[in-house]
Structure formats: C-alpha cells, structure tokens
Amino acid sequence: xxxxxxxxxxxxxxxxxxxxxxxxxxxxxxxxxxxxxxxxxxxxxxxxxxxxxxxxxxxxxxxxxxxxxxxxxxxxxxxxxxxxxxxxxxxxxxxxxxxxxxxxxxxxxxxxxxxxxxxxxxxxxxxxxxxxxxxxxxxxxxxxxxxxxxxxxxxxxxxxxxxxxxxxxxxxxxxxxxxxxxxxxxxxxxxxxxxxxxxxxxxxxxxxxxxxxxxxxxxxxx
Amino acid sequence: xxxxxxxxxxxxxxxxxxxxxxxxxxxxxxxxxxxxxxxxxxxxxxxxxxxxxxxxxxxxxxxxxxxxxxxxxxxxxxxxxxxxxxxxxxxxxxxxxxxxxxxxxxxxxxxxxxxxxxxxxxxxxxxxxxxxxxxxxxxxxxxxxxxxxxxxxxxxxxxxxxxxxxxxxxxxxxxxxxxxxxxxxxxxxxxxxxxxxxxxxxxxxxxxxxxxxxxxxxxxxxxxxxxxxxxxxxxxxxxxxxxxxxxxxxxxxxxxxxxxxxxxxxxxx
Numbered sequence: 001x002x003x004x005x006x007x008x009x010x011x012x013x014x015x016x017x018x019x020x021x022x023x024x025x026x027x028x029x030x031x032x033x034x035x036x037x038x039x040x041x042x043x044x045x046x047x048x049x050x051x052x053x054x055x056x057x058x059x060x061x062x063x064x065x066x067x068x069x070x071x072x073x074x075x076x077x078x079x080x081x082x083x084x085x086x087x088x089x090x091x092x093x094x095x096x097x098x099x100x101x102x103x104x105x106x107x108x109x110x111x112x113x114x115x116x117x118x119x120x121x122x123x124x125x126x127x128x129x130x131x132x133x134x135x136x137x138x139x140x141x142x143x144x145x146x147x148x149x150x151x152x153x154x155x156x157x158x159x160x161x162x163x164x165x166x167x168x169x170x171x172x173x174x175x176x177x178x179x180x181x182x183x184x185x186x187x188x189x190x191x192x193x194x195x196x197x198x199x200x201x202x203x204x205x206x207x208x209x210x211x212x213x214x215x216x217x218x219x220x221x222x
Numbered sequence: 223x224x225x226x227x228x229x230x231x232x233x234x235x236x237x238x239x240x241x242x243x244x245x246x247x248x249x250x251x252x253x254x255x256x257x258x259x260x261x262x263x264x265x266x267x268x269x270x271x272x273x274x275x276x277x278x279x280x281x282x283x284x285x286x287x288x289x290x291x292x293x294x295x296x297x298x299x300x301x302x303x304x305x306x307x308x309x310x311x312x313x314x315x316x317x318x319x320x321x322x323x324x325x326x327x328x329x330x331x332x333x334x335x336x337x338x339x340x341x342x343x344x345x346x347x348x349x350x351x352x353x354x355x356x357x358x359x360x361x362x363x364x365x366x367x368x369x370x371x372x373x374x375x376x377x378x379x380x381x382x383x384x385x386x387x388x389x390x391x392x393x394x395x396x397x398x399x400x401x402x403x404x405x406x407x408x409x410x411x412x413x414x415x416x417x418x419x420x421x422x423x424x425x426x427x428x429x430x431x432x433x434x435x436x437x438x439x440x441x442x443x444x445x446x447x448x449x450x451x452x453x454x455x456x457x458x459x460x461x462x463x464x465x466x467x468x469x470x471x472x473x474x475x476x477x478x479x480x481x482x483x484x485x486x487x488x489x490x491x
Binding site: 054055056058073074076077080081083084085087089090091092093103104106107108109110150153157 | 379381382384385386387388389390391392395399473474475476477
C-alpha cells in the first residue's frame, strides 16, 4: 500500500460479535500529530475501533493501515511497536505497578527504550502518583490510579500513536486536566481517544461521532 | 527373602466380606453412597480382572511390539481423559498431547530400563508396563494441572495478556509468565511428594518391591529412581504439552482463541 500520509487510515471497518454487527462501514483518517476523539453512545463500537487498530480484535470486514502499512496478521507484530494503548479498565497484572511498568521494557522490541524508565519519577509526579504507590500491590490501587499508571506505561514507551479508551472515566477533575494538558503538549504524538465526557472532548481537534444505527445496515447480507 | 505369597480364590472372597464393616457404617449413618460403592467395587473387580488376564498374556509373550502397543494404548487413553477433564477441544489438542505424553513417559522410561537397570530388552514387559503406568499416571495429572493453569490463567487475565501484546511483546514473551506459572503449579505436587516421601506413607512402588520379596534397600533404590523418572517425565510432558498446544490455540494476531474451550466458544470483543 502507498503511504497516504495518514497515521491511521480505516476503510469500511466491520466487526461482528455473536452474530450481530458491533460496527460496520466505519471510516476514519487521522493525520500525524492529530488529536481525535471518538464519541457516541455505549454499544456504538468506539472501543472496538481502537482494539482493531491495536490488533486485539480481528475485524470481519474492511481494512486498516497504520503509517501507510496495511494491518494484517504479519504486520501487526511490528505495527504494535508504533502504537500505545490504554484500556478502559486497565489490568496491571499481579505484582506492583513498578514491576508492570518495567516488564514492558524486557520485551525484545523495547529493550532499546530502557533508558526511558529514568523518566518514571517525573511522569509519576506529573500524574500525581506518589513514589510509594509504585511499590504497592496493583490490586489494591483505585481505578483512577490504575488508569494513570497505565497511561504512564504507555507514555514511557514513546510511541508515535497513542490510543486511549475512556481514560478519563475514573479520573477526578484535577487529574483529568493534568492528562488533557499533557496530551495537548505532545504536539507530534497522534492521539485517538474514546470519550463521552465533555471535559475530555475539549482537547480534541476533531470529534468523530459514532452512532449505532448509522453504522449497522438494517439488512444483513449474510 | 520370601517369594510373594499368592492369594487364593476363597481368601480373596473373604476380603470382600470385610466390606461388611464400611457398608454397615454407611447404612447405619444413612450415607447415600452405598450404591456408588457397590458399582465402583464391581468396576474395580472387572477392570482389574481384565488387566490381570491381559497382562498375563503380555508378560508371557513379552514381545517388543506388543509392549509398545500397550504403551501407545495407555498414552491414548490418558490423552482423551486429560482433554475431557479440562473441557478442551479434543480434535485440536489430541495430537500435541499425545506427543507430549508419549515423550514424557518414554524418555525417562528408556533411561530407567536401558541405563539404570540395564535390561537387554529395553521394553521388557516386567519393567516397562508397571513403570510406564507410574510415570504416565503422573504425567497425566501434571498435564491436567499445567494445561488448565496455563489456558485458564490467560483467560482470567486476558486484559493483562492483551496489554502485553499491545506493549510490543512477541507471542513467546506474552505467554512466558503464564507458561512459567503453569509449569510451577504442575511440578509442585511432585516436588512436595519428594520432600515427604517415606515419612507420611510408604510409596506404592516400594511396597510392591518389598512385597515381591526384595531387600528394603533395593526397594528404596527403585523408589529414588522412579521419583527422578517421574519428575523428569512430568517436567518434559508439561513443557511439551503447553509448547505444542500453543501452536494451535492463538490467532495470528496472538489472541487467545476461545474455541479451544469446548462448549464455551466465545469471541471476546
């Protein structure tokens, strides 16, 4: 595929789950450095879009390309190195947040980024995560703390494209603003975010609305 | 040392009479397992009678191919019972499990009969059949623990697993923590039984060798060797079982294919 200049290009995306379409005929083009928000009622497939780009859901229809490379079973493994993803309710796994953050740098693909871990204290402070939280058991953290740690994990990897799924859902107003400011400062980073909260939408340069009815044709062609 | 004393037909019948004791207790206490007990006793008797007669033939002929056939049949039965016990899709895992069980049983077994007791016939029925049964039985138990732990572990923390893929892990890197934990869980019972052996109870093999008229010192040497064979076999079989089944249970994107869980097929979204 030719490099079209888009960081993410989605054409006619369709995902079926339990015999019904969660998403269908969805298109999206995101320029490098652009901040895009996906909004829409729950069940409109916003999260599914991000998971498809991340290769965590395999679509039945349509195509996705990331930085001009078509996403498929072969390319996904290297495309993931261009992407960072923060899940809606992140699971930091067993152990402490510090272990969770460090584990990602043990992967062969990220070994060269190990020095980024030095930025951890600064980032943690920025997101109002105290040093002591780093060595607590992850399971004992609040939803908001987990979300901010997951965000820190994503930022430490310094990927050019960041996908955020309802990252604001467990954050209070102050913390939300911290995250919004941070994203706005990251001029070169492409951000696609799922949100239905007006504070959160404020950072977006463009809001793409997903609708349940608009996406799924009444008549199934199966 | 004395040769083992055979039990006569009427003596064995007398042994059945001893069952009056437990059955009376069950009846007196109204414990509702009398029917099950009788059914299990019947099954035990018939199965063992069959195996006894069959083994008599196998031992008399002591034919390499017949012994090998017996080994393959035992592995086959173990294979099916593991996959049934774990509710996994038989067709997908059967071949991988067969290889894992066969290698886990045969390799320590050949070391036992070939090197340790130096039999000219590597598959001598007198040694191969009881030893294979012990190693295989342990492999079976270890594989059930290992496979269940591995796949259920990933399913339970699928979000964290997917997140490791999202962070750029290769399939092997993403699976590693679950693989490690599954191996740990599967080997733990054997490690624990090695540590308490001889203190809590006399192991079956030692009892057998002693009953067979051997010196207790010979018996413990056999017991040590079989424990090492079992540990080697279980480590090998669990490693192979997980390693070989992963080829077939993750999508090309590295996602867990839920279709491996029989009857619970579901696509996560």
